[in-house]
Amino acid sequence: MPEKDTGLKIELSKVEKSFNELKVLKEINLSIKPGEFIAIVGRSGCGKSTLLRLISGLETVSNGLVFTDDQALKNIHPDTRIMFQDARLLPWKKVLSNVQIGTKSRGRGEAKAALAMVGLEDRANDWPIVLSGGQRQRIALARALAGEPRLLLLDEPLGALDALTSIEMQQLIETLWLEQKFTAILVTHDVSEAVALADRVLVIEDGTLSMDLSIPLERPRTKDSKFVYYEKKILDRVMGGKESHLHGAVTRLSRTM
């Protein structure tokens, strides 16, 4: 039996995915250590979300195998939680009942504790409709973490938030990840978000892994010259190595941090 209190170990071996004739992912090999924070970056339509959905078990591979804790994945792993770009709260349930869905006992006590974790315990009796986008994502995060997952998959969860809320959420995710030590995989198109959070950044291009870069920076990360160095390196790769266009993009991105 693997240790329950650490993150899930993930292994992908020659994973391929096609939709009809179209090959979205080609021969992906990847291993993720328990408790690691991975960011997957790429342009839109590169297959990064598909990769995340394969790891989650929401989609099945066309070829190859996905292993969680050395066992081939057949269905959604019970210790996996996913956060999507939209919070996907049930609009007909009050905030607390929404979080209750995520707890293992489906009890109110655990749900309240999870709400307190994201600092929204005072909104327990509100309808989701009255909350702001950022608050809804925090509730979704509370719901995801309420069941003490060993793998948290994040499918651009900050993509629809404004810059300030997004930074706040990044810090919250980082803090809770450091506390709970689950494995985290973040899919994003925002390179600086990836550098701020991840131990390792993967770049996907045309369905293949084109870069696998460790970010050995200390946490919490500040936007210093090393940070910008990694950011530029990854961005260059994403944009296909055309340096001349990138200077402006990098400085624009640094301003949003």
Next chain:
Amino acid sequence: MGRLVQLIKNEWSIWMIPLILIILWQGLGQIGLIGHDILPTPIKVLKAFYHLSADGVLWENIGVSAKRAIVGLIVGGSIGFFLGMLNGLSRTSEKLLDSSIQMLRTIPHLALIPIVILWFGIGESSKLFLVALGVAFPIYLNTFHGIRSVDKGLIEMGKVYKLKSFHLIRSIILPGALPSILVGLRYALGIMWLSLIVAETISADSGIGYMAMNAREFMHMDIVVVSILLYALLGKLSDSIAKFFEKKWLQWHPNYHSDKSR
């Protein structure tokens, strides 16, 4: 102009037009522009209403009609809801049943009256059958459509959180389909009264429709008008009940959300 706008903003303004019409009707009747054998004045109608309710005939007939309506609604509504759920949840059952239901739906069910009378006679069951048949289709269609248009993202979320099928239906699919089901219910309530009126007018020995037909034979225009108005009031009442449930059950919905519920 400003005063008129103020008047329309007032909550009672929905009654303004009906009130004006009634006053006009009374006036025209009194000066003889509307003949008494064509349309009795509102005061005469009120008098007829008073006499009918005083000797109990009115309440008895309303009771009989309301019972038919409610039983028909429950029977037909349950069938429609059940079939809607079944076909909404299962593609196989949709494939097998939906086109048959659609074919049955297009038959104007009032055209079935001759056959219904032959099958069930003119007793209670023929009326129940017509009401149930009329009510079932709008409930079926809206339940089916409601279930199919539940946000796929929410269902996916439910699967990630390992909600089992019963739980998934109760917590996600049914509440998601509820707005549409309630629209179906409101529509069904309209059809319920319509079917009942026709059934009672053609063949009955009690009920509001019977009261109207009976009065017609004796040229009691005032009772005919009372019956028609009763249908209008009952229709409005059932619509208000449906609206009440919409407000109560759909508090979470942006269209029904009011700041009071916060």
